[in-house]
Amino acid sequence: MAIKNDDKLQDIEAIQGHFDSLGYICSVEIATAVFLAYHLEKPVLIEGPPGVGKTELAKTTAEMLDLPCIRLQCYEGLDESKAIYEWKYGKQLLYTQVLKETLGEILDGATGLAESVDKLHSFGDIFFSEEFLEPRPLLKALKAEESCVLLIDEVDKSDHEFESLLLEMLSDYQLSIPEIGTVKAIPGKKPLVFLTSNNTREISDALKRRCLHLYIPFPDADLERQIVRARVPDIPPKLNQQLVAFIQELRGMDLKKVPAISETIDWARTLILLHSESLEPELVRQTLNVILKFQEDVETVQSELQGVTNRAIKAS
Amino acid sequence: MTELHDTLVEFVQVLRTADVKVSPAETLDAMETLDIIGIEDRLLLKNSLSMVLSKNPEEKEAFNTSFDRFFSFNKFSSENNAAESGEDNAQDDGEFDPESDAPSQQGGQGDGQGGGQGGGDEASEELDFDPLEAQSELGKLLLSGDRMEVMIKMAEAGRQVEVNQIVVFTQKGLYTRKIMEAMGLKGLQDEVGELQDQGDRPQMHLAGKLKGARDYLREQVRDYVEKQFFLHADESGKQLREELLKKVKLSNLEKRNFKDVQEIVFKMAKKLVSIHSKRRKTFKRGQLDIRKTLRSNMQYDGMLFDLKWKSQKVDRPKVMCICDVSGSVSNYSRFLLMFLYSLAEILPKVRSFAFSSDLGEVTRLFQQSKLEDAMAKTMRDYGNGSTDYGQMLADFRSHILKDVDSKTTVIILGDARNNYGDPKSEILREVYDKAQRVIWLNPEPKSSWTVGDAEMKKYAPCCHQTEVCNSLVHLERVVGNLLRVAV
Numbered sequence: 001m002a003i004k005n006d007d008k009l010q011d012i013e014a015i016q017g018h019f020d021s022l023g024y025i026c027s028v029e030i031a032t033a034v035f036l037a038y039h040l041e042k043p044v045l046i047e048g049p050p051g052v053g054k055t056e057l058a059k060t061t062a063e064m065l066d067l068p069c070i071r072l073q074c075y076e077g078l079d080e081s082k083a084i085y086e087w088k089y090g091k092q093l094l095y096t097q098v099l100k101e102t103l104g105e106i107l108d109g110a111t112g113l114a115e116s117v118d119k120l121h122s123f124g125d126i127f128f129s130e131e132f133l134e135p136r137p138l139l140k141a142l143k144a145e146e147s148c149v150l151l152i153d154e155v156d157k158s159d160h161e162f163e164s165l166l167l168e169m170l171s172d173y174q175l176s177i178p179e180i181g182t183v184k185a186i187p188g189k190k191p192l193v194f195l196t197s198n199n200t201r202e203i204s205d206a207l208k209r210r211c212l213h214l215y216i217p218f219p220d221a222d223l224e225r226q227i228v229r230a231r232v233p234d235i236p237p238k239l240n241q242q243l244v245a246f247i248q249e250l251r252g253m254d255l256k257k258v259p260a261i262s263e264t265i266d267w268a269r270t271l272i273l274l275h276s277e278s279l280e281p282e283l284v285r286q287t288l289n290v291i292l293k294f295q296e297d298v299e300t301v302q303s304e305l306q307g308v309t310n311r312a313i314k315a316s
Numbered sequence: 317m318t319e320l321h322d323t324l325v326e327f328v329q330v331l332r333t334a335d336v337k338v339s340p341a342e343t344l345d346a347m348e349t350l351d352i353i354g355i356e357d358r359l360l361l362k363n364s365l366s367m368v369l370s371k372n373p374e375e376k377e378a379f380n381t382s383f384d385r386f387f388s389f390n391k392f393s394s395e396n397n398a399a400e401s402g403e404d405n406a407q408d409d410g411e412f413d414p415e416s417d418a419p420s421q422q423g424g425q426g427d428g429q430g431g432g433q434g435g436g437d438e439a440s441e442e443l444d445f446d447p448l449e450a451q452s453e454l455g456k457l458l459l460s461g462d463r464m465e466v467m468i469k470m471a472e473a474g475r476q477v478e479v480n481q482i483v484v485f486t487q488k489g490l491y492t493r494k495i496m497e498a499m500g501l502k503g504l505q506d507e508v509g510e511l512q513d514q515g516d517r518p519q520m521h522l523a524g525k526l527k528g529a530r531d532y533l534r535e536q537v538r539d540y541v542e543k544q545f546f547l548h549a550d551e552s553g554k555q556l557r558e559e560l561l562k563k564v565k566l567s568n569l570e571k572r573n574f575k576d577v578q579e580i581v582f583k584m585a586k587k588l589v590s591i592h593s594k595r596r597k598t599f600k601r602g603q604l605d606i607r608k609t610l611r612s613n614m615q616y617d618g619m620l621f622d623l624k625w626k627s628q629k630v631d632r633p634k635v636m637c638i639c640d641v642s643g644s645v646s647n648y649s650r651f652l653l654m655f656l657y658s659l660a661e662i663l664p665k666v667r668s669f670a671f672s673s674d675l676g677e678v679t680r681l682f683q684q685s686k687l688e689d690a691m692a693k694t695m696r697d698y699g700n701g702s703t704d705y706g707q708m709l710a711d712f713r714s715h716i717l718k719d720v721d722s723k724t725t726v727i728i729l730g731d732a733r734n735n736y737g738d739p740k741s742e743i744l745r746e747v748y749d750k751a752q753r754v755i756w757l758n759p760e761p762k763s764s765w766t767v768g769d770a771e772m773k774k775y776a777p778c779c780h781q782t783e784v785c786n787s788l789v790h791l792e793r794v795v796g797n798l799l800r801v802a803v
Contacts, residue, residue: 012360032363039352040345040368047372208371209339215373 024060033214043193048216051260058194062149071151072137074158086134128179147189156197170210232268242279246312259291452503458529473498585658634665640730642672673704675711709743729757739771744778757785
C-alpha cells in the first residue's frame with residue numbers, strides 16, 4: 001500500500017511521535033494497532049468505554065496522514081441506500097421526461113413493436129450507470145483517489161443486517177452494486193478503516209474476524225496527565241496531578257457512569273477558567289457536575305468528597 | 317520462519333483450549349503479522365497478536381495469560397537480556413544458534429530457577445575465576461537463556477517423538493524423557509559427569525549451573541507434555557469432551573469441569589432459544605371464532621365477510637422453580653438454575669426458590685450476580701439444616717401460592733428425602749390444581765424413589781410429570797419439553 005505520507009507509519013515510535021505532535025497522546029497498543037492496520041491492510045475495530053478517544057483516533061490518523069476522513073455514523077435503521085449508494089431518482093426522472101419528448105425521433109424508422117423495444121433497450125442501461133449514482137460514505141471511501149480514512153462510528157448502534165453489509169467492504173475492499181458490477185478500491189489506495197463500538201451489543205463474529213481488535217481502556221494516571229497537558233497546555237503541573245489523581249479515584253468508585261478522558265479535559269478547562277491553582281473540596285463540590293452526568297453519582301461522590309479529595313491531594 | 321509458524325499454530329491451539337475463538341483466517345493473519353513485526357520485541361509481539369487473535373475483553377485476558385504461559389521458558393528480569401537475545405534472533409533470523417554467547421546471559425537462567433542460582437548476573441560477575449562455557453549443544457542452548465529458541469527446540473523434539481499421540485496420563489513421564497533425549501539430554505549428562513569428575517571450582521560451578529538448568533528444563537518439558545496431554549489426549553478433543561460431560565452424572569462433575577459445563581449449558585440454552593424464540597403467527601388458521609366474527613360484522617348488517625379466527629398466541633410460560641439445595645442435590649439445582657437463567661430471552665418469567673427447610677426466593681440474586689456468587693450465597697443462606705419438604709410446601713402455600721395461576725409451570729427439583737417428616741403432600745395437591753403443570757425432577761434413579769425416607773410415592777400423584785434428571789441431557793430434554801408445551 002502506498003498512500004500519501006506513509007513514511008509516518010514506518011514504525012511504532014514514529015506513529016506515537018506524530019500523534020503526540022497532533023495532541024493525541026496514545027499508548028503503545030494504540031500505535032501498534034494503527035501500524036498493523038496499515039501494513040496488514042485490515043480494518044481496526046475499536047472498543048472501549050465512551051470518551052476514551054475512539055473516534056478521535058480515526059480523526060487524528062486522518063489528520064496525520066493528511067487524508068480526508070469520511071465518516072459514517074451508524075444508527076438503528078441505517079441501510080445500504082444511506083451507507084453505500086443511492087440512485088439519483090430525480091435526475092433519472094428528469095432524463096426520462098427528456099427521453100419521452102424525443103421518443104419519436106429515436107423510434108423513427110422502426111417498424112413493429114419488437115424493433116422499437118430493441119431500440120429502446122440500447123438506452124435502458126444509461127439510467128443505471130455511474131452518472132446516476134449517488135455515492136454514500138462507503139462507496140465514496142472506495143473511490144477516493146488519494147485513499148482516505150473511513151470512520152464507521154458506533155457500529156454497535158446499527159442493525160445486524162447492516163453488519164453483514166459491511167463484510168464485503170471490510171474483507172475485500174469492494175462493493176457489489178447489482179446494476180453496475182463490483183466496485184473495487186484503487187490498488188494501493190485502500191482506505192484505512194476504523195470501526196468504533198461502545199459494546200451496547202455484541203458485534204458478530206464474522207465482523208470481528210475481519211478486523212484487528214483494539215480495546216482502549218481508561219488510561220493510567222501517567223498517560224492521563226500527559227493527555228491533559230497536551231490538550232490543556234495552560235494547566236499548572238500541580239493541578240494536573242491532583243486532578244488526574246481525583247479522577248482515577250472516581251473510576252474506582254461504584255458509579256453509574258465514571259468520568260472519561262473527555263470529562264477530565266472539560267474539567268481541567270473549567271478549573272483553568274476559574275483560575276484555580278490546586279484542588280479544594282469546595283471547588284470540587286461546585287464543579288462536580290462537569291465530570292459526573294447523573295444526579296445519583298453526584299450525590300454518592302459528595303458524601304465522600306472530603307476523603308477522596310484529600311487522598312487525591314496526598315497522592316500527587 | 318517455518319518453525320516460528322509451527323510454534324504459532326501450536327499457540328493458537330493453546331488459545332483455543334483457553335476458550336479464545338481463533339479462526340484459520342485469523343491464524344493466517346497472525347502469521348502475516350509475525351512476518352511484519354518479527355519476534356524481537358516481546359511486548360510488541362504480544363500486543364500485535366492480541367489484536368489479531370483475541371476479539372473481546374475476556375478473550376484478551378485469556379490471551380494474555382496464555383501468551384505469558386506459552387512463551388515463558390524462563391522469565392527475563394532485565395531488559396538488557398531480552399534485548400540481547402533479540403539481537404541474536406535478528407542476526408540469524410530465528411535459526412537455532414549454538415554459538416550464542418552464554419556467559420553474558422546466564423542471568424536469565426538463574427532468575428528462572430530462583431533459590432540456589434538466584435543471584436543471576438551479579439553473582440556471576442563477582443566470581444573470582446573465568447566462568448567456563450558449556451560444551452554440549454543442549455547446555456549451550458540452556459545457558460544462553462534464549463527462551464524462544466528453547467521453546468522451538470522443545471516443540472521440535474515434541475513433534476519428533478509424536479507427543480500428540482499421548483493417550484493416557486501415565487505416559488507423561490515417558491514422553492518427558494523422550495523429549496529430553498531428543499533435545500540432547502545425553503550430551504548434557506555426559507558433560508555434567510565429566511565436569512564433576514574434574515572437580516575444580518570453575519567446573520563444579522558450571523556443572524551445578526547445568527544441573528540446575530537441566531532440572532528446570534525437565535519441569536518445562538513436563539509442563540509442555542501436560543499441556544499436550546490436555547490438548548490431544550481427550551480423544552478428539554473438546555467436542556467429544558462436551559458429549560461426555562453431557563452424559564456424565566452431574567454429581568460426579570469435578571470443579572474444574574464446571575466452566576466447560578457452563579459453556580455447554582449456555583450452548584444448549586442458545587439452541588433452545590433459537591428453536592423456540594420464533595413465535596409463528598397462527599392467524600387464518602385453526603378454529604373460527606364465531607362470537608368475535610358476529611360482533612365485528614354487526615356493522616355490516618350481519619353479513620359475515622370479515623372472519624375472525626381463534627388466534628393461538630400462547631404466552632410464554634411462567635416458571636417457578638423450587639430447588640432443594642441440601643448437599644446431595646445442590647449440584648443439580650445449580651445446573652437447572654443455570655439453564656433457566658440462560659433462557660432469559662424466551663423465559664422472562666422465571667422465579668426461583670431455594671430451600672433445605674425454609675423456602676426463600678433467590679430470583680433477584682440470580683439475575684443480578686454471577687452464577688458462582690449467586691450459588692454460593694444461596695448455599696450460605698439456605699443450604700444448612702436438614703431437608704424438610706413439609707416446611708417448604710407450607711411456606712410455599714403461605715407466600716407464593718397466590719401467584720400461581722393456570723399458566724404457571726412449577727418445577728421442583730429434589731430427591732424427596734424428607735427425613736421421615738410429614739410430607740404434607742396435600743399442599744402439593746393444591747398446587748397441582750392451580751398450576752398448569754407440576755414437574756418433579758429427581759436426581760435419583762427410579763428404583764430408589766420409594767426406598768427409605770424418600771416420599772416420591774406420595775408426591776408423584778400430585779405431579780403432572782416426574783422425571784429422573786441427573787445429567788445435562790436430561791436437563792435439556794426437560795427444559796425443551798417445557799418450552800414445547802408452552803410455545
